[in-house]
Amino acid sequence: MTPSWSGWKQYPQGGRGNIEAPIGPGIYEVRRAVDGGMFAFDVVENLAMALAALQTRPKRLGWFGRRGGADLPELEYRFYPTRSWEHARLAADHMLSRRESWFNRAA
Numbered sequence: 001m002t003p004s005w006s007g008w009k010q011y012p013q014g015g016r017g018n019i020e021a022p023i024g025p026g027i028y029e030v031r032r033a034v035d036g037g038m039f040a041f042d043v044v045e046n047l048a049m050a051l052a053a054l055q056t057r058p059k060r061l062g063w064f065g066r067r068g069g070a071d072l073p074e075l076e077y078r079f080y081p082t083r084s085w086e087h088a089r090l091a092a093d094h095m096l097s098r099r100e101s102w103f104n105r106a107a
Contacts (some may be wrong), residue, residue, distance in 0.1 A: 003081050003091075005029075011056070011075035019077075021047040025088045026081040027095075030054065033074040043088045047079050 009020060011030060021028070026047045030040040044050035056072060082088040 005080050006078045008076040008078050011051075011054075011077050013072055013074075019048060019051045021051050021077075021079050022081045023048045024081055025083070025085045026079050027088050027092050028077060028079045030075050030077045033076045039073065039075055041092075043085065043092045045085050047081065051077060051079070 003026075006021075008031075010033075012019065023046055025043075025045050027043050028041070028047055028051055029038065030051075031038055039056075040054060042050065056075060080088070080091065082091060
């Protein structure tokens, strides 16, 4: 069976909930649910650990260390499992070059 992207799944809000992803190498993509804008894309050794450790909160604290009332974005994620990290890197390079060539043609 050839690997393919999983379906889009809701990313747990505020660190509560479960991430459904394999424990193994692959590619993940996280997007904003509202507009479909890319939030994160990476090649990793362990999909489940990488998705669970994803930083979704704002990194800045605001003026004088106060926490701002920044809303957490509604996120969705999907993954592309592979046999090894090398296969994942090659697949990601191929995907990014296809995306770049599509944007060049569309411009």
